[in-house]
Amino acid sequence: MSEPIISLREAHKVFSARHGEIRAVDGVSLDIQPGEIFGVIGYSGAGKSTLVRLINALEPATSGSVVVDGVDVTALRESRLREVRAGIGMIFQQFNLLGSRTVAANVAYPLEVAGWPRAKRDARVAELLDFVGITDKAGAYPAKLSGGQKQRVGIARALATNPRILLADECTSALDPETTADVLALLRRVNSEFGITVVVITHEMDVVRSLCDRVAVMEHGRVVELDDTYRVFSAPQHPVSRRFVASALKDRPTADVLERLRVRHPGRLVTVGVDDAGHSTSRLNEVLRDAGVDSTVVYGGITEVARRPYGSLTLELIGEPVRIQQGVTALRAFSDVVDLGTASDPHEDPSMAPIEEGSR
């Protein structure tokens, strides 16, 4: 692995409040590699917004080190920090555009701060507006734009000075699902075309699922799980991670869904995991046919996690009980199988219990 572009070691941020102190970030250590899309997910109040502000030192760390591009920002004076910040793009949930400036002038703002001459500025603004696809709105004021257009302006503005890092703070949380998909696609392009490292703060696991290479799950100011997105989805370790995964993946039947399934399908129900380790659905059919078992898909879905297939199918198996047992054993040989039993002899789904009990 190459040298990390962002490296936090035992970073703390403590705010003093009326009653004692709030440890917004409580001893976080993590490394973000150049060129990756790194997600930070957590419920509100988990400290993720504060964490991202430690990176560009909008919030100075109380203790610990925050090294960005080889420079420890915790050791810098304010005037030097401004230079560092100018090299880090940031976009926001509420876009934070200047209402008194046109779209073009908003995008030009960081270039003015960086002291670019006028002609160079204009050329760069035109290029950026073209990249995000809002050239026709150059002369409009933000109040006239839709949310998606505003975030495009925000992205163009954040990229203006050719930063190596883009911080995205809940950048799709104020957008509808369709616009969210557009903005996420744009962020993917930012990453793939310019090699910009993107740090995404979100409370939506779906954003992590479709965008992030790796993800850190935060709770109470701490990182409780950090791994490849695919691995966090397929085998979440911490209860909070499990809750987030459950919120994004709807392929497994919940307790009440299962109750209704059992009424409609009194036979043997099994949930078979589908991932990219060769467990294709054709293999599944093959195995069941060999065992002499008929099957119907009664629930489930296959989606992409970090651009790889992932999901599960819940099947009703029909045939002689002995053959069904053979089929289930054969399935177990190559896939995750949760045996839900039959309506007359139900088995609990063991993966469901801890999610319900999970701490908030």
Place this chain on the structure above:
Amino acid sequence: MDWERLTPLLIAAAGETAFIVLIAMAVGGLCGLAIGLGLYLFRPGNLLANRIAFGVLNVAVNIVRPIPFIIFLMAIGPLNRLVTGSTIGIEPFTFALAFMATFVFARLVEQNLLGIDPGVVEAARAMGAGPVRIIATVLIPEALAPLILGFTFLFVAVLDASAVAGYVGAGGLGDFAIVHGYRQFDWGVTAMVVLVIIVIVHAVQWLGNTLARKALRR
């Protein structure tokens, strides 16, 4: 009514009021903007958070602002003598009014700046902008429409307070209305002054509303 005799006097009185109001507005506008910015920037949690500086400005504004102007005019006498060399006449009066206007406008400026979305200021900081640039390119432009309306409000307040100029021999429209109208039992003259003031206030309010609408960018 003897308008042939009164018209030149009315014009002179209007000129005195114009002098008093324009200077008080210019000084009050600039100094009020500066103190208002100070109140905003020094506020705990804001850009130049400084509890002591904020406290000093805040207390100063709270002391000056609620004093009825005619009492303030008397109370500031010693300071006025130090600055303008007198307590009687148009200069001392204008000084006192500019002083009061400064503190009234400071609070208006502070309130309007507090209405700016802090996220916009944060975005400017994230792009590497320093405090001076943020004042010039974010705070004032973003709050321009309400600042214009606040300044218009200040004009009406200053014009109102300028009416007591006659108390210290500074003349003006208020003095004219009392000397040539009220004391002569000449309601026509008083009504004329009222009319002039209504026209001025309406014209200025219209101008302020128009400029504010332009500044809103919607």
